[in-house]
Amino acid sequence: MRYCWDTAARVAQVRSPILVLHSPEDEIMPYRLGEKVYQSGREPKRFVTLRGDHNGGFLRSQPRYEQALADFLAEF
Numbered sequence: 896m897r898y899c900w901d902t903a904a905r906v907a908q909v910r911s912p913i914l915v916l917h918s919p920e921d922e923i924m925p926y927r928l929g930e931k932v933y934q935s936g937r938e939p940k941r942f943v944t945l946r947g948d949h950n951g952g953f954l955r956s957q958p959r960y961e962q963a964l965a966d967f968l969a970e971f
Contacts, residue, residue: 902932903935911971915929917945920947930942945959
């Protein structure tokens with residue numbers, strides 16, 4: 896990669912609610928890194944497991960993706 900971006904370190908500084916949506920089928924970003932980002936965040940936070948690849952997971956995971964997003968926005 897051309898740039899180094901420590902997402903987990905940045906997320907640890909976030910003071911607003913955090914929603915992480917990730918798929919074990921993501922061929923670009925390993926699932927364990929999504930879990931690491933989630934673990935580094937402060938409460939309140941939510942982790943939602945999707946299905947599908949990096950670019951199409953949100954489509955393949957309908958309606959779960961849409962419901963998880965709506966629930967998160969309604970709660971916070």
